[in-house]
Amino acid sequence: MVSHVSTIAFQGIEAVPVDVQVMVAPGKMGMQIVGLGDKAVAESRERVQAALHASGLSMPPKKVTVNLAPADLPKEGSHYDLPIALGLMAALGAVPGDALAGYVVLGELSLDGTVAAVNGVLPAAMGANAMGKGLICPHACGAEAAWASADIDILAPRSLIGLANHFRGTQVMSRPEPAIGPPPGRWPDLADIKGQESAKRALEVAAAGGHNLLMIGPPGAGKSMLAQRLPSILPPLVPRELLEVSMIASIAGELADGKLSDRRPFRAPHHSASMAAIVGGGLKARPGEASLSHHGVLFLDELPEFSPQVLDSLRQPLETAECVIARANHRISYPARIQLVAAMNPCRCGRAGEPGHRCLRGPRCQTDYQARISGPLLDRIDLRIEVPAVSAGDLVGAARAETSAAVAVRVAHARALQQQRYTALGLPGWTTNAACSAALIEEIVPLDADGMALIRDASEKLGFSARAYHRVLKVARTLADLDGADSVARIHLAEAISYRMAGDRMAHAA
Ligand SMILES: Nc1ncnc2c1ncn2[C@@H]1O[C@H](COP(=O)(O)OP(=O)(O)O)[C@@H](O)[C@H]1O
Ligand SMILES: [Mg+2]
DSSP: OEEEEEEEEEETTEEEEEEEEEEEESSSSEEEEESSBOHHHHHHHHHHHHHHHHTTOOOOSSEEEEEEESTTSOBOSSTTHHHHHHHHHHHHTSSOHHHHTTEEEOOEEOTTSBEEOOSOHHHHHHHHHHTTOEEEOOGGGHHHHTTSOSSOOEEOOSBHHHHHHHHHTSSOOOOOOOOBOOOOOOOOOGGGOOSOHHHHHHHHHHHHHTOOEEEEOOTTSSHHHHHHTSGGGSOOOOHHHHHHHHHHHHHTTOOGGGOBOOSOOEEOOOTTOOHHHHHOBTTTTBOOHHHHTTTSEEEEESGGGSOHHHHHHTHHHHHHSEEEEEOSSOEEEEEOOOEEEEEEOSSSSSOTTSTTOOOTTTTHHHHHHHTTSOHHHHHTOSEEEEOOOOOHHHHTTOOOOOOHHHHHHHHHHHHHHHHHHHHHTTOTTOOSGGGSOHHHHHHHSOOOHHHHHHHHHHHHHHTOOHHHHHHHHHHHHHHHHHHTOSSOOHHHHHHHHHHHHHHHHHHHHO
16 A cells, blocks of 8 residues: 655745655565655655654564655755655554645654754745645744745644644644744944945935945945944835745745744855855755845955855846756756845055055056956946045044934835835836836836936946946936935936946946
């Protein structure tokens, strides 16, 4: 007799149905698992046998064959333990096979029969819900699974025995409740930064429209400080974004206690990070920092110190909002709608451009350093600003600046206008001007003769690419949204163009 249990395999954040078939037949005693499993799946045999033993069930003196179908789909991870054990228990009559039919099952087993937490429970629950089934998952992940839908049936047992008792009706388990993470600890506040008004303005514009931002300035100017305060002015995630962000975090095993949070991700990988760490990949095709920053901020401090390959690998996600990991026999993609924020010194010694300073290596100090950032990457950065150093004298006795809370109100207002606009256009998935397509932005930013002349002039002088032109329009739209203006005026265009100048000076120096 063959018993069947449904489980899933992950392809990106998508859950692909997998059928676990267990057959107990006369033959040499032992257990074999087939179906293109990785090492963790092969080792599942030992865990399942030990867990069954600990739960008071001995292996039958027969041949046990486990097949994970479809047989040509690669299976990775330790979450196949529980479905295999349940399939075997059903084949032995320890649990009713038909009771399992309505569930998708995933979980890892410890040798003592307890069910240990696994990654990816939220996407699995969403997948199960779409298939019209319930979910059996580890107790520790129950709160996470409950987010998938208010009425999906969830069993979150602590142990194999607990689950068997539930099916026998001797100890009924209750449905876990969705849990929300602790309220965010206080972010550092913009009020700590004295002066730097134009840098703060650029930060506000970046937050309002989701634009990419590059800050160039000498060491100690406060670039890292500014970037770290960006999360304090960003609006919280909307529910649809919250689920997407949490699914990626779930696959990566970064959801603490299965609790979700509506804070926008802010990731700041170190500059020694590899390409796999940033765009994803590696042995298990894990999501990288770019995907973990989905709907949030990826902050790259000391930008030229990242390896050029890593930086160039970000070009594709910045354009298409997804990271694609190509494998020998399949390809996986993770969403990555990111806002890139970067900071750099103007040259290796950090003081190029300061009045009276001459780098020891001459102008090459600056050109060599800045040439590490390719033109195509720079082209994708809408706002580039120079952050000059503030002198210690300026800090002494300076008045306390505007707080993050005050700026966040303006940002939230501008975002609400954008959301209304794109929802009215039938594009509810877009919530920022940065996400708008090139064709549409030309439509929603009609230029008058004056505006056209200004742009034509600027693009002749600065040599705008087509992409740069569209990005200027997007920034101008955001500036108008911040002003609460219906149409984009010359003043908005002029400010948007000015944000590309710092970088163009840089590109010409390179
Ligand atoms: N505008 C400012 N207001 C208050 N403190 C500042 C300001 N700029 C720099 N600082 C001080 O300088 C330190 C270094 O700033 P940081 O952001 O690390 O500089 P950078 O990243 O540009 O090298 C900060 O921790 C802070 O103490
Ligand atoms: Mg710094």
